[in-house]
Amino acid sequence: MIRFAGLLAFFCGLSSLGLEILWVRLVGFAHHSVPQAFAFVLFAFLIGIAAGAHYGKRLCRDNHAPLQAAGMLLAVSGLYDILAPLVYALVVSVPALETVVLFILVAVASALKGLLFPLAHELGSRGATVLGRSVSNVYFANVLGATVGPILVGFVLLDRLGVQASFVLLGVLSLIVGLGLLAATFSGGAKPWRLGLAGVATLLCLVWVPADWVVQRIAASGRPAWEAVGNIIENRHGIIYTVTRPVLADSIYGGNVLDGDFNTSIVSNSNGIERMYALAALRPNAKRILVVGLSGGSWVEVLRHLPEVERIDVVELNPGYLDLIQRYPTVRGVLHDPKVHIHEADGRQWLKQHEGRYDLIVMNTTWHWRAYTSYLLSQEFLTVLSSRLAPGGMLAFNSTGSPDVMETAAQVFPHLFRYRNFIFAGHHDARSSLAQHAHLIRLVRPNCGSQGCGSEPKLDRAIERVAHWRTEDLEMVRAGAGRPLEVITEQNMLTEYKYGRGFMALEW
Amino acid sequence: MQSSKLAIANVFTLSGAAGLIYQICWQRLLFGNFGVDMESITIVVSAFMLGLGLGGWFGGRLADRYPDATLNLFALFELGIALFGMVSPMLIGAAGDLFSRSPSWQVGLINFILVLPATFVMGATLPLLTTHFARHDKAVGESIGLLYFFNTMGAALGALACGFVLFRYVTLNQAIGIAVAINVLVAVLVKLVQWRQERVLQP
Numbered sequence: 001m002i003r004f005a006g007l008l009a010f011f012c013g014l015s016s017l018g019l020e021i022l023w024v025r026l027v028g029f030a031h032h033s034v035p036q037a038f039a040f041v042l043f044a045f046l047i048g049i050a051a052g053a054h055y056g057k058r059l060c061r062d063n064h065a066p067l068q069a070a071g072m073l074l075a076v077s078g079l080y081d082i083l084a085p086l087v088y089a090l091v092v093s094v095p096a097l098e099t100v101v102l103f104i105l106v107a108v109a110s111a112l113k114g115l116l117f118p119l120a121h122e123l124g125s126r127g128a129t130v131l132g133r134s135v136s137n138v139y140f141a142n143v144l145g146a147t148v149g150p151i152l153v154g155f156v157l158l159d160r161l162g163v164q165a166s167f168v169l170l171g172v173l174s175l176i177v178g179l180g181l182l183a184a185t186f187s188g189g190a191k192p193w194r195l196g197l198a199g200v201a202t203l204l205c206l207v208w209v210p211a212d213w214v215v216q217r218i219a220a221s222g223r224p225a226w227e228a229v230g231n232i233i234e235n236r237h238g239i240i241y242t243v244t245r246p247v248l249a250d251s252i253y254g255g256n257v258l259d260g261d262f263n264t265s266i267v268s269n270s271n272g273i274e275r276m277y278a279l280a281a282l283r284p285n286a287k288r289i290l291v292v293g294l295s296g297g298s299w300v301e302v303l304r305h306l307p308e309v310e311r312i313d314v315v316e317l318n319p320g321y322l323d324l325i326q327r328y329p330t331v332r333g334v335l336h337d338p339k340v341h342i343h344e345a346d347g348r349q350w351l352k353q354h355e356g357r358y359d360l361i362v363m364n365t366t367w368h369w370r371a372y373t374s375y376l377l378s379q380e381f382l383t384v385l386s387s388r389l390a391p392g393g394m395l396a397f398n399s400t401g402s403p404d405v406m407e408t409a410a411q412v413f414p415h416l417f418r419y420r421n422f423i424f425a426g427h428h429d430a431r432s433s434l435a436q437h438a439h440l441i442r443l444v445r446p447n448c449g450s451q452g453c454g455s456e457p458k459l460d461r462a463i464e465r466v467a468h469w470r471t472e473d474l475e476m477v478r479a480g481a482g483r484p485l486e487v488i489t490e491q492n493m494l495t496e497y498k499y500g501r502g503f504m505a506l507e508w
Numbered sequence: 509m510q511s512s513k514l515a516i517a518n519v520f521t522l523s524g525a526a527g528l529i530y531q532i533c534w535q536r537l538l539f540g541n542f543g544v545d546m547e548s549i550t551i552v553v554s555a556f557m558l559g560l561g562l563g564g565w566f567g568g569r570l571a572d573r574y575p576d577a578t579l580n581l582f583a584l585f586e587l588g589i590a591l592f593g594m595v596s597p598m599l600i601g602a603a604g605d606l607f608s609r610s611p612s613w614q615v616g617l618i619n620f621i622l623v624l625p626a627t628f629v630m631g632a633t634l635p636l637l638t639t640h641f642a643r644h645d646k647a648v649g650e651s652i653g654l655l656y657f658f659n660t661m662g663a664a665l666g667a668l669a670c671g672f673v674l675f676r677y678v679t680l681n682q683a684i685g686i687a688v689a690i691n692v693l694v695a696v697l698v699k700l701v702q703w704r705q706e707r708v709l710q711p
Contacts, residue, residue, distance in 0.1 A: 017557065021550075039532070039671020046528075046664035053656040117656065139568065139635060143561025147554045154550035349542070352608040375540060490540050491679035498676045 004181075005123035006141040008070055008116060011177055013145025015170050016113040018153040019081060020045050022170070023106050025163050026085060028371070029239050030092050030218045033255035035371035035496045036503035041106055048107035052114020059115060060122040068185045070119045074178030077112035079202055082171035084109055085164060089214040093221035117142060154236060162234035164214040168206060175199045215239055219256060231327065233320040240320045252296040252324065257367055259295040262328050264302055264446040266462045267454025275396070275422045276302040278466050279360060280444050281437035282430045283394045286359035287311070290388070292347035292376070293364035294321050297331035303362065304337050305446045312340045313356075315347045330449035348381060357390040363397035368405065369501035374493045377405050381490075382412040386427075394426040402495050406477040407485035417471040431471060438467035513641060516579075517658040519697045520637060523586060524662025525669070526690040527630050530593060531556055532670045533684050534623055537597060541604025542615045555620035556627050563631020570632065571639035578640040579702045583695040585629045585636070590691035592626040597681045634659065 023041045031037040059069055084105045091101045121138050157166040179196050210216070212232045219229040219241055231242040240259075243251045249263040249270050261271035276299050279286065287310045289303055294316035304312055314334075316322070322342065325331050334340050343350055347363075363385070365376050375381060377399075385395050395413070399405035399421050406423060409416050413425035424430065441463045445453065453459065478485055488494045535552050571578050600622060607618050637655055674683045 013557070017553065021553070036671045039667050042528070042667035043664050043671070046660050046667060050657045050660035050664060053660060054654075057654060057657070114656075114660075137565070137568070139564035139631075140561045143557050143564060143631065146557040147561060150550045150553040150557070154553075349608070372539065489679075491681060493536075493675055493680070496675075503672070 004067060005120045005138050008123065008181075009120040009138045009142035010145035011074075011174075012113050012116040012120060013142040013147075014149040014152070015077075015081075015145075015174055016049070016110060017146040017149035018157075018170050019109055019113070019149075019167075021150050021153045021158070022085075022163055022166055023109070025158065025239075026088065026214070026218075027102060027106075029163075029215070029256045030088075030098075030221075031503060032257045032367075032501070033238075033370040034501050034503055035493075036500070038371065040102075040503055044103045044106035045110045048110030048112075049114035049117075051107065052111035052116075053118055055111075056115040056118035060118050065185065066119045066122050067181060070116055070123070071178045071181030071185065073112060073115055073119075074174050074181065075196075075199065076178070077109070078171045078174030078176075078178055079199055080112060080171070081109060081174060082168050082202055082206065085167045085214050086209065089217040092218050158234065159236040162212060162215070163239070165211050168203075172199075172203070215241070219253065231324055233323055235318065235320050237318040237320065240318065240324060242324065250328070252321075254295065254318070254321075254366070255370065257370060259366070260298060260364075262296050262298055262330055264298050264330055265448040265451070265453045266441075266444075266466075267458045268451075269462065271298060272420055272422070273298060273302060274462065274466050275420065276362070277441050277444050277463075278419075278434065278469070279303070279362070279394070279396060280306050280440040281434050281466070282396075282424060283360050283392070283426075284433065284437045284440055288356070288358045288390070289313070289360045289362065290356075290358040291315070291362045291364065293366070294325075294334075294342065295364050296321065296328070297325040297334045299362065299364060300334045300340060301331045301446045302444060303360075304334060304340055305444050307440060307443045309339060313354075313358075314340060314342045315345055315350045316342060317344065317346050319344055330447055333447055348375060348384075351384060351388065357388055357393070359390050359393050361385050361389060361393070361395045361397075363395070365398040365400060367501075368400045368402035368495035369499075371496060374488055374496050375490060377402070377408065377488050377495055378490045379408050379411050379487055382409055382425075386412050389426065392426075392428060394424060394430060396422060396424050399423050402488075402499065403477050403481040404485050404488050404494055404499060406474060408488045410474050411487055417473055418477055419469050419471045434469060435467045438463055441466060515701045516637065516640075516698060517654055519694050519701070520633075520655055521658045521662035521665075522690050522697075523633065523694045524659035524664075525666035526589070526593075526662075526687040526694070527659075528663040528666030529670055529674070529683055529687040529690075530589075530596075530626065532667065533680050533687070534596065534600065536680055537600045538619050538622070541600055541608070542619060552619055552623065555623050558620070559624045559627025560631035562624075563628035563633075564635055565631075566628070567632030568635035568639065571636050575639070575643065578636045579698055582633055582636045582640070583698045585633050586691045586695040586698070588629045589626055590688045590695070592629070593684055593688040593691065596622075596626070597684060 020041065023045065024038055027041050028037040060066065088102060088105055091097045120142065153166060157169060161169065215232055215234065216229055226246055228244045229241055230244060233240050238255050240252065240254045243253060249261040249268070251261050252259045263271045263273055266274050266277045285308045286306060287308055289309060289312045291300055291303065291312060291314040294300060294314050300312060300314055303309065322335065325335055363376065366373055368377060389395060399418065401421055406418055409423050409425050414427060415429045416423055416425035417431055442459070486494055538552055570581060574581065603618055603622055607615060634655065641655065670683065674686070
């Protein structure tokens, strides 16, 4: 009995924490990676665990066959874990329902596991001579399972199977363990067989559901019919996919948030790629370039064609982007250019571990409200980047609509301006260089795909536009913000919380 | 007896809230110092759970050994958590500077070692309180269910507060300061309840 209690507590911890990681991934994806998604899942999960413990207490009091009750609960929760993400994917496009249904789905999932914990303690304490030890043994087994769960799910399952199949696997495991317990304590009656049949029927139904149906449905939610979601790549770092539209270039999404387009032409310019071309004039003759964030590779494709560039270090955490780039001929060249060195790492860590200064640092910053973005937009990190600029060097990065990023950059760089959300900052005033060296932009000739980069007259007009950009200085950004601007730090996480996008209307 | 049991269970709610505030803040601080990726997240969550588990294992044995001192030990452990909480931003910052160039397995190990002392002590508090209750109440499942319920409700509120309220108004270190204050308050409240309980039992 005591051994059963330990095993039950271990499995309960493993699948609970494993499920928590899976729900965080799924909800984070559905809510465009806002940091509040993690807090919301944690809240719903813990409420469920608390409710489960509360009712589990009653189960202990009223039930004389705790092992059988545990088996039944595990089997039911296994079926639930398989079906719950499918239900979520069905309601995700109905904003009025989504948050409520999500709360219920996550809370019930964890409540079913929470119910098991007091049962395990009851089992463990039956016949135990030393009470404290029995309590702590069962508790330890539970937490040991909870330690293994995130490692198993985070490192192995999400990397190999993806989120939907991981839910199915954990559900099937619960079902098997539950039915096993029921079989071991079988004393007649039809319930275990009915549950077993329900489990087999559910699994047979799932054969017809594509392995990425949940992700596909969430990604497609709210999109017009002419946009097709494809190229879904899942790994432990996240979920990326592409969106194909008629006529326009394909877009790339990371964590269900727009990363950019597969476009390198300054003429079509659907992704503001002119900002990369402009660097040829803003920092003429740049030889060493650092790019933090590879994404779809369009920027690096342009940068590697800047005149005189000798080396580009690209730091990208998610290798899934490399797979995707391989599928697009326009940008594929960045993977095979000996000048381009791609490092699979976190940008901040990579900078700590490698020396070197750069003529240009380009940061493909994601949206300012996404989880952990303040680490890239903070005064601390901009100071690090400033120290890695060679004399006359320039930092170019996306402020993604946050005026506070301009205020923050102004604390670090004496000269800066903004154009279309992009901040160009350095230790000398480069604005006059734009018109002065605009002719250098003409030398940038990346691969623009089968359509080509555009006719010469069109190129001339595009370059002319860049030479006469209407840029904004700090005072203009301050005046347009409508509130006093603040400095982003790693401590205050301004862009994620205070001025973040939020999670529905749940903040005050 | 019933009212003091409920009072201590309520105090345990506060303790749960402080625990989750620490967890979320430490995760952020550790990511900031050691890198933002799934490996770090997984390692921190796992290390947190193992620390809690080892503490739980130890707490139960401690409760068996000193059955009359469970509440005192609980209060002492809460103060211990507060003490660690107070120095934690400094500790994580210093470790980040020291080991920033280390390979990822070493970073994982350092993350684990950093959160271990506090999570170990946090983990020990549940069996201490459970055993205290169970000595006066035979239904272990019920006792643990009640305490687990209150503690987890507190943790849920801590998660909600961090994500939706605290971080909008205070910095990471200030949020840790709030958790420290909660731990100290919990220790004081438990001692007050115990003192009141002893006064009632006096002839």
